[in-house]
Amino acid sequence: MKIYTFFKCEQPNSTLNKFLLVTKLILFFLASTILKVNASSYERKINLNRANEPLGEIIKKQPTAIAKARDIFAEIDLRGKVVDGKGESMPGVSVKIKNKTKGVVTDVNGNFQMKAETGDVLVFSFVGFKTAEYVVVSGKNDIRIAMVEDQANLDEVVVVAYGTQKKATVTGAIASIQTKEIKQSPAANLAVTLAGRLPGLTAIQRSGEPGADVTNLYIRGQGTTNAQSPIILVDGVERDLTYIDPNEIESVTILKDASSTAIFGVRGANGVILVATKRGTSEVPEINFTSESSAQSFTRLITPVNSYEFATTRNLAQANDGLSQTYSASDIEHYRTQDDPLRYPDTDWRDILTKKYSLQQRYNLNVSGASKAVKYFVNVGQLSQGSQFKNEDNLPYDPSYNLKRYNFRSNIDIQLNKTLKAYLNIAGTLEKQNGPYYTPGSSQSSFFVIAYMAAQGATTPGPLTPDGKVLTNTILAGAPPYGLLNRFGYQRLNRTNITASYGMDQSLDFLTKGLSVKAQASFDTRSGNLLYASKGFERYIMVIDPVTQDVSYKLANSIQESPLSLSGVNSYSTLANLQGFLNYNRTFNKHAVTGLILFQQQSNIIDVQLPFNLLGVASRLTYGFDNKYFAEFNAGYNGSEQFAKGNRYGFFPAVSGAWLVSNEKFLKNNKVITNLKVRGSYGEVGNDRLSGARFQYLDNISIGSGGYSSSLGNGQRINIATLGNPNLQWEVAKKANVGLELGIFNSFNLVVDVFKERRDNILRNQGTVPVLNGLSLGVLPKLNFGVVENKGYEIELNFKKAYSKNLSLLAKLNFNHARNKQLFADEAILPADYAYRYRETGYQIGTPFGYIVDRYFTDLTDIANSPKQSVGGHESRPGDFKYKDLNNDGLVNARDYAPIGNSNIPENQFGGAFNLTYKNFDLSALMQGVSNVFQYFNQPYGTWEGFNYVKRHTESWTAERAASGEKINYPRITTQGSPNNIPNTFFIVDASYIRLKNVEIGYSLPTNLSRKIGSKGIRIYANGLNLFTWDKLPTKDFDPEVGSSRDNLAYPMLRMYNFGVNVKF
Structure with a gap:
């Protein structure tokens, strides 16, 4: 069949008319071909002479085949349902028309509805599943799409330092969470939401004060006696995590081993937290509105005694001290x-x-x-x-x-x-x-x-x-x-x-495929x-x-x-950061190669101080063969203004490798073991954040007033605060990590990491140098000779299963253990008659020392027949602590000091979370806890005249209470000093706890109801923060997490009950 078309357009030069005419002519020709019209029936010339008439109307008046062409390309009201391999509904699947802007997202039941034309290709995508495509066919308005899950989500893309990688190719130790988990907490501080969710990350909240709810973050415990916090990068630039709105976050990733942090060089030893904010992805515009209201209360607060208990306890304290009593019997009865x-x-x-x-x-x-x-x-x-x-x-x-x-x-x-x-x-x-x-x-x-x-x-x-x-x-x-x-x-x-950050990314495929160059400039300003x-x-x-x-x-x-x-x-500060990247990413048959070269310059000016500068280059090279064997090399070469010229730059390399065993022929498509990968890494990373003043390579000398004999002149002399160390350097962390990833039945996923770190060059005060020329040890320069060993392991177990069409469960468990040991601290050994001759060497960082409580003294005879208690500057009395004489010299004093607990940074942390979905309902919870952590909890206020008591003071030692066998929760109460209020095993307590950190329950309205008000979806939910806590503290006046800051009198932790609604348009 031949079709000749002639059109006369009133505006022949109109670009729009030309475009529409050409387009419709093409469709006209294709339609005729698709319909397979009998050519002999229409082998004739059709002359059209129309003006100001729509082409569709013209076609309507033509032979049947042509009219059918118009019907073929009309939009179809397409409906469909997306399910997984088990036939379960899949909400949240992106459905787009290839090469067009149209797109929708499936509702909570996996259903979608959209308009499409015959021949359009629908693209279905969802994280953890292979992308599916469907070609629209005329007459088929109701479709069903089954998506296939990726084996262990190995095609999932994860954030790494200055880039992304497929999960299968990652050789380092990293962990991440997505926005859904972050938003389940109503906490005002984003850092609070991370507690218990990421293996290897310890988050400790020390205050609940609005705007000052400080949360300390540690990755794999403590590796140094200097600054221990990780660096935090938001979209690739060092920025504060605290003030970010959770709704802005796409993911939070922690980098733990040398392979993943070596690229940060001199600042990567304490680990790295990467925050990726959201970006536009869907071709369909989406509007999200969320409203939340929370009722908040203290988790715990000191509960003082009433006036009657106060008066009787005060009288008891004065009687114990041999003093006259303030309150008469009549007074007490009135109270x-x-x-x-x-x-x-x-x-x-x-x-x-x-x-x-x-x-x-x-x-x-x-x-x-x-x-x-x-x-x-x-x-x-x-x-x-x-x-x-x-x-x-x-x-x-x-x-x-x-x-x-x-x-x-x-x-x-x-x-x-x-x-x-x-x-x-x-x-x-x-x-x-x-x-x-x-x-x-x-x-x-x-x-x-x-x-x-x-x-x-x-x-x-x-x-x-x-x-x-x-x-x-x-x-x-x-x-x-x-x-x-x-x-x-x-x-x-x-x-x-x-x-603010502005960047450009230029592909250089015209030079060689896979090559690109990128530049980014960032400028931040903060004022207060x-x-x-x-x-x-x-x-x-x-x-x-x-x-x-x-x-x-x-x-x-x-x-x-x-x-x-x-x-x-x-106060005022600015940060300027410049980054230049050269990237390479290409696959040759079975060989996959990527490369990165990064140049970075950063200057941070705080008020009128000299800038904090960073300058250096970094590189990464990865190689993969046949999607089974992977190797990676990372290196950072950078420097800091903290050190003297000629000593400012260091090289920090790391290597790693992985074997994806499940891609071998003997395990490929195995129904039991769906993922198996072993990996290992070793490298060196630095830490330039040293405790104390800046520029410690310089002498700190000032001129002040003084006597004539020591002066430069009348009334002037030189004051030496500290001597500088021109050889000052950064700390060096040598890290080794071995990891195993195992997936079973495509439901269970186990990740185990074992790590060991040796931190050398730790800057410390000298402790074994004799006092020379009148200079104290504090004046002598600090030296890079401290050594700390830190080792441990992490376990993460995830389970995901759809039990039926309407019921699914996701559960996560994680546990991490990190224990450090100070190998060298230049600590002078104490005399041989000390029970413990070191206070730091051989112990954990922050190990508390004090006296070990044996029992309470019963009477004066007991005191006379016991080792003399020369502690606290006060004589012992009945009801005071009897401390152990550890060196058996008949005298209890500083020579009997002993380690009486662990650090106030937890040695163990664990978390357990689940998310249960049933039809339109969802329920999630997070349990979080720590162990092997000790805090100092003392309540001395009742020992001071006019100050208050708490419940445990009313349960103090008395001869009558001891004789009757009643429980005693406090030593002899007194209004004066005593040998009791000093560091000992009574006040240094185990602060381990388990906390119901978060609970959330939600309900998503049916799609048909949401659409009636013009919404794509409405979800109503309620959640809570710090709901219940179980611990070992002897009193419930304090929260175990807040710590021992000034007898635990910081602003208490908050419990929150939150209600919210999310509406999508």
């Missing part, structure tokens, strides 16, 4: 019955100062999408966190603890032409942290309020006089907690953080403004007339009311 609460109050300071619950709210909106030329992800978020402390409502200022944070992120990718790509990442954070005023320079703003709240006894009336003045007692006259919290003023910290607004306030004490019993109030001291006095501190 017990509370028949005269004005004169004999029972003040619950915890109830007065704290709330049971406070509010946290979080809102997030993000938009993402992609076209052939542009991909985009834009996110805005807002967080508002309230305080657990009560504040007065009508103050002219806001002294409450609260946090407001605003986040913005925009990630744009542009395909400029076939070979050139560009991207621009911009992010910003504005944060306002508020709290009551405290003395500038103090390390913890919340400590004072918490401490004095715990210390102020229930017999102190308060909080205010009848006319609204602050009440206190004579001991706490300078720091009544109610006044500190409300009348002392406020402080406000405004922080602004802006980060801390406003102090302080004021004076009057403190009053209550006075009772001993004759008339009349109550009056008098000033406790000379401090008067004063207006707010303002002062402030500003």
Whole structure:
């Protein structure tokens, strides 16, 4: 059949008309061919002479075959369902039309609906499954697609240093989690969400204070006595993890061994955390809105005794000291019955100062999408966190603890032409942290309020006089907690953080296939403004007339009311980072080769300090043969301004290899062992973050005032603070790692890693040099001679199974053990009569030393017949601790000091998580715990006049209690010093715990209901943080994780109950 077409267009030069005409003519020709029209029936010329008439209308009036062509290429309402190999529904599968922008995502039941044309190719993709394609056929409107799971997800792409790799080709020790797990926690600090989820990572939260909820991160424990925290890279640049909105995160990856961190050279010894933020992927624009509201409370808080218990315990303490007692029997009875609460109050300071619950709210909106030329992800978020402390409502200022944070992120990718790509990442954070005023320079703003709240006894009336003045007692006259919290003023910290990165990636395939070059420039700026607004306030004490019993109030001291006095501190920092990459990635038959050469220059300026600089090159070379055998070489050559010229650069190489046994013929397609890989690595990495001052290769000498005999002139002399070490260098970590990955039945996945590290060149003070020329050991230069060994293992076990069409389970368990030992510390050995002659050498970093408690002394005879207790500067009395005489010299003193626990950094950490899905419901939980960790928990406040007691003080030793066999939870109570309040095995306690860290339950509305309001999906959920804790502490006044900071009086940890809704458009 021959078809001749002639069209006369009213606008013949119109590009659009030309394009439409040509397109429809092509379709016209193809349609005729597809229909296989009988050529003899239509072997004739058709003349068309039409003006201003749609081509479709023209075709309608033509012979039948041509009209059918129009019907063939009309859009079809296509419906379908996507299932896995077992026939189970697959939600979240991306369905796109190849070479077009159209696309949808399957709903919770695996269903999708879209318009397509005959001949279109649908592409189905989902992480962990092989991509599937389907060609649209006319007349078939309802389809079913079965996707095939990748063997052990080996085609999954994981983030590595400055790039990505297929999971199958990874030879190093890495671990990662995705955004879904991160968002299951309502914590305001992103670092908190990582606890228990990644094998090898220890996350310890030391405070719950809004905006100051510090979380310490360690990878594989402690390897040095200097800075131990890993470096954190957000999209390839060193940045802060704390303030990132969880909705911005795509994945978090930790790099643990030398193979994965050697490329970072002088800064990689403590491990690396890589944060990848989201980017546009789907060709269908998607809008996500999330709203959350949380009720938060303290996990634990000190519970002081009531006034009756306080009075009786105080009298007991004074009796033990041989002193007259403050409270008469009549007083105590009044406190017990509370028949005269004005004169004999029972003040619950915890109830007065704290709330049971406070509010946290979080809102997030993000938009993402992609076209052939542009991909985009834009996110805005807002967080508002309230305080657990009560504040007065009508103050002219806001002294409450609260946090407001605003986040913005925009990630744009542009395909400029076939070979050139560009991207621009911009992010910003504005944060306002508020709290009551405290003395500038103090390390913890919340400590004072918490401490004095715990210390102020229930017999102190308060909080205010009848006319609204602050009440206190004579001991706490300078720091009544109610006044500190409300009348002392406020402080406000405004922080602004802006980060920007621009990069271009040019393919050089025209030179050789697989070659490309990339450049990136980043600039970050951070500013802070801390406003102090302080004021004076009057403190009053209550006075009772001993004759008339009349109550009056008098000033406790000379401090008067004063207006707010303002002062402030500003800070500013910038970071400039330049990176240049030369990349190579090519496969030759069975040979796969990749290469990377990286140049990096970074300068970080903090306030008016000299810049912190980094300059160097790094490289990576990988080789794979037949997808079975893999080898990798990484190296970093870089330097730091911390060291003297000529001694600033170091070379840090690492090699690794892996054997993917499951791809061998004897295991290929094995139904039991679906994945088996062994790998190993060895290399050297550095650490230039040294404790103490910068530029320690220089002498620290100053000129000050002095006497004539030692002066440069009259009234001047040289002060030597420290001598420099011109040979100062970085630490060197030599790391070895062996790993095994095993997959069984395509459901169980086991990963085991065993590691050993030797850290040399640790900078330490000299301890064995005699004092020379009047110089103390502290003046002598630090030297690179410390040695620490750190070794351990990690186990991760995952299970994934779909039990039925509507039921699936994902479970994860991980355990990591890391134990260090100080091999050399230049420590002077103690005399032979010491029970333990070293305090550091041979022990863990941070091992506590103290006395070992044997029992309580029963009476004076017992004391006389026991080794003399020469400790704490006080004589022993009945009820005091009897310490062990370890060297058997008949005297207990410093020679009997012994290791009495482990470090306050856990030796073991474990986590267990699961996610259960049933129809539209989902349930997930995370258990997290630590062991072999010790903390110092002491509560000395009751030993000071006017200060409070807690429950365990009321269970202290007495002769009567000891004789009756009652449980004794505290030594002899006293108002004076004693040999008890020193480091010993009673106060150094095992702080191991297991915590129900997170629980989340959610429900996704059926698709048909969501679509009625124009939504692609709606999910309602509730989750919680720090819900239950089981531990070994002798008291439940403290949370075991917060630690021993000032007797554990930092802002307590928070428990949160959160409700949220997520809507997609």
